[in-house]
Amino acid sequence: MLNVKRMKDVQLEEVRRLIVVDTRQRSRIGGFSQLLDRPEVEVHIYDHHPPSGDDFSGDLEVVEQRGANTTIMTRLLRQRGLEPSPEEATVMLLGIYEDTGSFTFPSTTPQDLEAASYLLALGADLKVVTEIMSREMTSEQVMFLNQMLENAERYNIHGLDILVTVASSEEYLQDAAFLVHKLRAMEMPDGLFALLRMGDRILLVARSKVDELDVSKVAMEFGGGGHPTAASATIKDMTLHEAKDKLLGLLPRIIKPKLVAKDMMTTPLKTISPVTTIKEAHQIMQRYGLGILPVTADGKFLGLVTWEDVEKGVLHGLGSRAVGDFMRRDVPKVNPDAPLFEVYEHIVSGNQRLLPVVRDGKLLGGITKSDLLRALYTMTPPLEPRGSGSKRRNVKALLEERLPGELLELLREMGKTADEMEMKAYLVGGFVRDLFLGRENLDLDVVIEGDGISFAEAMGEKLGVTPKVHKPMGTAILSFGDRFRIDVATARLEYYPQPASPPRVERSSLKMDLYRRDFTINTLAIDLNPSSFGELIDFFGGQRDLKEKVIRVLHGLSFVEDPSRIFRALRFESRFGFKLGRQTESLMKAAISSGFVDRLSGHRLFLELRLILKEEDPLKVLIRMEDFGLLKVFHPKLSLAPRIRKLLSRTAEVLNWYRLLFLPEEVDQSTVYLLSLTEELGEAERAELLERLRIQGTLRKRLTDERREAQKALWRLRPQMDRWAVFELLEPFCLEILLYLMVLCEGKERQRLLADFISRSRHLRPELKGRDLQALGIPPGPHYQQILRRLLQARVRGEVEGREGEIELVKREFMAKMAGKE
Numbered sequence: 001m002l003n004v005k006r007m008k009d010v011q012l013e014e015v016r017r018l019i020v021v022d023t024r025q026r027s028r029i030g031g032f033s034q035l036l037d038r039p040e041v042e043v044h045i046y047d048h049h050p051p052s053g054d055d056f057s058g059d060l061e062v063v064e065q066r067g068a069n070t071t072i073m074t075r076l077l078r079q080r081g082l083e084p085s086p087e088e089a090t091v092m093l094l095g096i097y098e099d100t101g102s103f104t105f106p107s108t109t110p111q112d113l114e115a116a117s118y119l120l121a122l123g124a125d126l127k128v129v130t131e132i133m134s135r136e137m138t139s140e141q142v143m144f145l146n147q148m149l150e151n152a153e154r155y156n157i158h159g160l161d162i163l164v165t166v167a168s169s170e171e172y173l174q175d176a177a178f179l180v181h182k183l184r185a186m187e188m189p190d191g192l193f194a195l196l197r198m199g200d201r202i203l204l205v206a207r208s209k210v211d212e213l214d215v216s217k218v219a220m221e222f223g224g225g226g227h228p229t230a231a232s233a234t235i236k237d238m239t240l241h242e243a244k245d246k247l248l249g250l251l252p253r254i255i256k257p258k259l260v261a262k263d264m265m266t267t268p269l270k271t272i273s274p275v276t277t278i279k280e281a282h283q284i285m286q287r288y289g290l291g292i293l294p295v296t297a298d299g300k301f302l303g304l305v306t307w308e309d310v311e312k313g314v315l316h317g318l319g320s321r322a323v324g325d326f327m328r329r330d331v332p333k334v335n336p337d338a339p340l341f342e343v344y345e346h347i348v349s350g351n352q353r354l355l356p357v358v359r360d361g362k363l364l365g366g367i368t369k370s371d372l373l374r375a376l377y378t379m380t381p382p383l384e385p386r387g388s389g390s391k392r393r394n395v396k397a398l399l400e401e402r403l404p405g406e407l408l409e410l411l412r413e414m415g416k417t418a419d420e421m422e423m424k425a426y427l428v429g430g431f432v433r434d435l436f437l438g439r440e441n442l443d444l445d446v447v448i449e450g451d452g453i454s455f456a457e458a459m460g461e462k463l464g465v466t467p468k469v470h471k472p473m474g475t476a477i478l479s480f481g482d483r484f485r486i487d488v489a490t491a492r493l494e495y496y497p498q499p500a501s502p503p504r505v506e507r508s509s510l511k512m513d514l515y516r517r518d519f520t521i522n523t524l525a526i527d528l529n530p531s532s533f534g535e536l537i538d539f540f541g542g543q544r545d546l547k548e549k550v551i552r553v554l555h556g557l558s559f560v561e562d563p564s565r566i567f568r569a570l571r572f573e574s575r576f577g578f579k580l581g582r583q584t585e586s587l588m589k590a591a592i593s594s595g596f597v598d599r600l601s602g603h604r605l606f607l608e609l610r611l612i613l614k615e616e617d618p619l620k621v622l623i624r625m626e627d628f629g630l631l632k633v634f635h636p637k638l639s640l641a642p643r644i645r646k647l648l649s650r651t652a653e654v655l656n657w658y659r660l661l662f663l664p665e666e667v668d669q670s671t672v673y674l675l676s677l678t679e680e681l682g683e684a685e686r687a688e689l690l691e692r693l694r695i696q697g698t699l700r701k702r703l704t705d706e707r708r709e710a711q712k713a714l715w716r717l718r719p720q721m722d723r724w725a726v727f728e729l730l731e732p733f734c735l736e737i738l739l740y741l742m743v744l745c746e747g748k749e750r751q752r753l754l755a756d757f758i759s760r761s762r763h764l765r766p767e768l769k770g771r772d773l774q775a776l777g778i779p780p781g782p783h784y785q786q787i788l789r790r791l792l793q794a795r796v797r798g799e800v801e802g803r804e805g806e807i808e809l810v811k812r813e814f815m816a817k818m819a820g821k822e
Contacts (some may be wrong), residue, residue: 007031019044022069024061025054027223048072048099050216052225067108068099074115086123093124097133101181106209107227144169145179148194152187155248158257158339160212163189164247166240168197177232180205191215191255195235195243202235202243212256221250261343262336264375265357266509267365267449271296272305274324278313281305281323289555292354294363295327301356301363303327333358334367340375347372365509374539393543395435395526396534402435407442407484410463414446414486415528417458423450426510426537427526429517436524436546437576442484447525449510452476452490459488492516511539518565519572520545520552545581552581559591563600566591566630567608574620588628597633605634606693613670613677619648622677635689637681647676647743654742661759671699671736675707676743702737710737711744719749726753727761727796738762766791767803768810776810787814 007030018035024047026033035041036056043058048066064072070092077084084092096116100108103116120126144167152165165183173179173196180194184207191213194205204222206215207230214228222243224233235243271294272281281293285307295302305327313319313326332346333356346355347369355367399408411427418425426447434441448455456467456476467476467488474490491513514523524542527535536543545552551569553559559566566588573580580588591597612621622640625631631638640648655669678686683704690700713729721729730738738758745751768791770784778787787810794800800809 015041017042017044019046020058021046023047023049023225024056024058024063025049025052025220025225026056027054028225046072049225049227052216052220054220054225064111065107065109067103067105067112068096068115070095070099071109071112071115074118075111078118084119084122086125089119089122089124090128093119093126094129094132097129101230102133106229140169140173141175141179144173144196145182148179148183148196149186152183154189155251157251158212158255159259160190160210160255162191162193162213162251162255163187164193164195164244166195166197166244168240170199172198176203177205180207193218193247195240195247197240200236202238202240204233204235204243204247206231214254217254218247218250221246221254257337257339259340259375260336261334261338261355261357261367262364264340264343264371265336265365265367266371266511267357268509269294269363269366270508271363272323273297274302274327275322277319278310278321278323278326279319282310282314282319285310294354294356294366295323296363299363300361301333301358303329304331304354304356306353331356335359336364343367343372344376371511393536394534395536398435399526399534404442407444410486411444411528412530412533413462414459415530415533417462418448418450418455419529419531421450421455421458423448423455424510425449425455425528427528428514428524429522432524432526432536433521433542433546436543444484444486446486446488446528447491447510447513448488449491452488456488489513510537514539515554517554518558518562518568520554521572521578523554549576549578550581551578551584553584553587556587559587560594560596563591563597564604564608566597566628567612567625570621570624570628571612571615573624574617575615592628592630597630600633602692602694606695609634609674609693610670613673617652618673619645619652622648635681635685635692637685638678638689639680641680644677644680647679648673650743651676651739654739657742657755658739658758663759663763665735667735667739671702672739672743675703675736675740678703679744702734706733706737707740709733710741714741714744714750717745717750717753719747719753721753723756723761723796723798724793726757727793730754730757731762761796764792764795766795766806768806772807773810776807776815778810778815783814790814 012031012035015035018032018041020029020032020043023029024045026036033056036043042060043056044060045056045058046062046069048064048069048071050065062072062076066072074092074096093116096112096119097103099105100112103113147167148165151167152163155162155164163183176194176196176198180192183194184192190208190210192207193215194203196203196205204219204224206218206226208215208228211228216226216228216231219226219231219233222233222235224231226232238246270284270288270290272284274295274297276284276295285291285293291307293305295305302324305323309326309328310323313321318326332350332352334342334346336357336359338357343355346352347367353368356363357365357367399411403411414425426449427444428447429445431441431444452474453467453469453471453476456469456478459465459478460467463478465478465480467478469476474492476488478486478488480486491510492508510525514525517523520540520542522542523538523540525537527533527537540554541552551572553565553569569580569584569588572578612618612625615621622631626640631640651673655667655672658667678689681689686703690703695703710733713733716729717726730741733741735758738754742751742754742758745754766788768788770780770788773784773787774780778784790813791800791806791809794806794809800806
């Protein structure tokens with residue numbers, strides 16, 4: 001069918017055109033390479049591989065990076081209007097399937113799928129393709145694959161799982177790449193290298209599934225080539241042992257380290273200047289809980305000073321001396337691209353507590369033992385079987401599943417913008433927590449390692465949104481109408497000058513930013529930068545506590561520094577069905593008994609109480625508050641007496657009833673619950689509570705005057721009253737007060753009257769307006785109000801229906817009288 005000749009039978013001096021397909025590397029075309037330097041030979045190239053240093057040029061070049069070279073040929077045939085026969089289309093489709101690993105190789109492109117679709121339309125036979133692609137192995141192939149399995153060795157090189165195997169056969173074996181594919185499917189390494197001796201030559205087949213390993217560069221070192229994910233080479237004049245030694249020597253140089261110093265470091269670091277006194281350094285370390293501080297001048301790294309150094313300095317009366325006189329200058333440091341093993345050597349072998357990361361003398365960040373341990377935790381340990389180590393978790397698929405497409409694209413854009421500005425962007429806080437709990441939450445918090453405000457302004461310019469900026473805290477808000485909002489913050493560190501006081505803020509790193517948060521379940525972060533989009537960062541065991549359903553604080557003084565966290569802990573415990581960790585509960589009780597909650601301002605106490613009353617089941621939280629003696633913080637007489645518990649339970653029922661009416665007016669449930677909670681307090685006690693919580697304005701009026709008037713109205717409400725009398729009695733009150741009356745009300749008839757007013761009567765309005773009355777010939781005047789009020793009364797009583805009914809009433813009761821007067 002094909003006119004194929006051996007190389008030795010080709011008369012090279014007669015060749016005038018050389019057509020090279022599926023490569024453009026001089027070393028891959030053997031003796032034909034001599035034709036490349038002859039000016040009379042026209043060279044045509046059709047290739048789908050990435051460029052390499054061994055490439056030659058041609059008079060005609062069709063070079064496109066595709067998963068299969070056949071994809072290029074298919075496009076060219078379509079452009080020229082040439083249609084392959086069904087048999088030819090089948091062969092071409094087989095080429096695409098083979099080159100793309102049945103569309104599973106990372107090098108596969110959309111154009112490969114389009115070409116396959118076109119060939120199928122021309123009659124390509126998928127049954128034939130399937131039979132050839134899923135062919136059974138011969139006995140020789142089974143034995144050869146078994147040899148590859150027995151000789152396979154795993155290596156951990158820069159954090160990648162690399163499998164290297166060798167096998168020998170005295171005869172040439174067909175489909176070696178097919179056997180490598182089988183081995184790869186069985187072992188699932190990041191990279192696979194098979195050195196297969198067949199007769200007098202060795203075939204190198206290489207595969208990669210990660211960006212850090214470009215196997216085409218490895219193949220080129222052996223005179224071969226290919227794609228970053230799939231490559232091969234034919235090796236001559238070398239034994240298997242020599243080829244393997246060369247391969248293992250090349251891999252550490254060619255593989256990009258999966259983790260380098262800049263990926264592990266904490267940045268920015270808290271630093272001091274060389275003129276800072278030992279006493280000042282001691283105070284800074286105490287304030288931030290630090291054991292070591294870098295010393296810098298104009299950003300240049302000078303040395304380190306430790307807690308032990310400054311403590312001894314203070315004890316020896318040297319507090320007024322500058323740290324520059326005593327700092328440790330000769331300390332090891334690394335550049336930002338230093339590989340993991342170099343960092344490991346310094347910190348573990350050199351027992352270094354903080355390894356500075358420095359470029360051109362400037363301090364970029366630092367790596368601690370915990371940073372190193374976390375990096376090691378994300379990788380498969382060297383020489384361990386698969387499954388024994390933990391890989392870094394990527395939640396990109398979870399984001400794609402849970403988020404609207406528009407919001408997902410916005411997060412990708414934020415990551416790209418952070419990259420462009422040489423910053424790091426992370427999703428943090430409640431959104432990440434709720435993502436794992438399967439709870440809807442479209443209020444997003446993004447932390448920026450860098451300048452959060454300038455980042456928000458750059459995003460605002462791209463999206464046509466004006467950020468709302470708060471410079472003192474380094475925060476900004478990007479609002480997108482009613483759809484969602486994104487809070488952007490500079491990674492910051494907080495410290496509390498005094499217990500229960502507002503924190504002071506300084507710029508810091510992601511790790512320190514997360515460390516200042518309330519509970520471990522709120523410390524998870526998701527990387528948004530393109531190279532690591534979707535990677536989950538868990539410094540403090542948040543995933544574990546979500547799985548175990550436990551609320552834990554991050555450090556022992558958490559409730560002392562911010563006692564309002566006690567209320568949040570109880571809210572989360574109820575909302576998520578979690579439990580307090582044993583130590584967390586103990587720390588909570590200690591903070592309460594020491595009086596730290598009493599130091600909270602009334603405003604902060606009220607904010608926490610209102611959030612509790614907005615929970616799905618406030619009573620559950622209030623019961624826990626009473627267990628811990630927290631209700632007394634608000635007022636000594638505030639308690640969950642039996643009647644109050646009954647009223648709060650009834651409040652939940654009434655609110656659920658109202659929501660099931662699906663009326664447009666939304667209710668502030670916290671106000672209804674607060675009215676019920678304070679029902680047993682006397683007038684003077686309520687006034688004391690309002691002063692304590694600094695409640696003013698409309699809410700204060702509702703809790704006092706309106707409550708009092710509503711209770712009088714409830715006392716006057718009688719079953720025999722008609723709808724209009726009920727309407728006039730209850731009309732002055734807002735929705736929250738009316739629902740409060742439903743809670744208090746006893747007796748089915750009175751409840752029915754209240755329910756009818758809330759669900760029906762209070763929403764009724766006359767259809768006729770003043771302009772309609774004028775159109776009927778009634779001159780404007782004070783009587784308009786009388787007419788409209790009568791129409792409302794008729795609507796409430798059910799005397800009229802619709803516009804026509806109202807017009808008839810106006811004509812009958814008002815226009816006729818007016819005409820009589822005239």
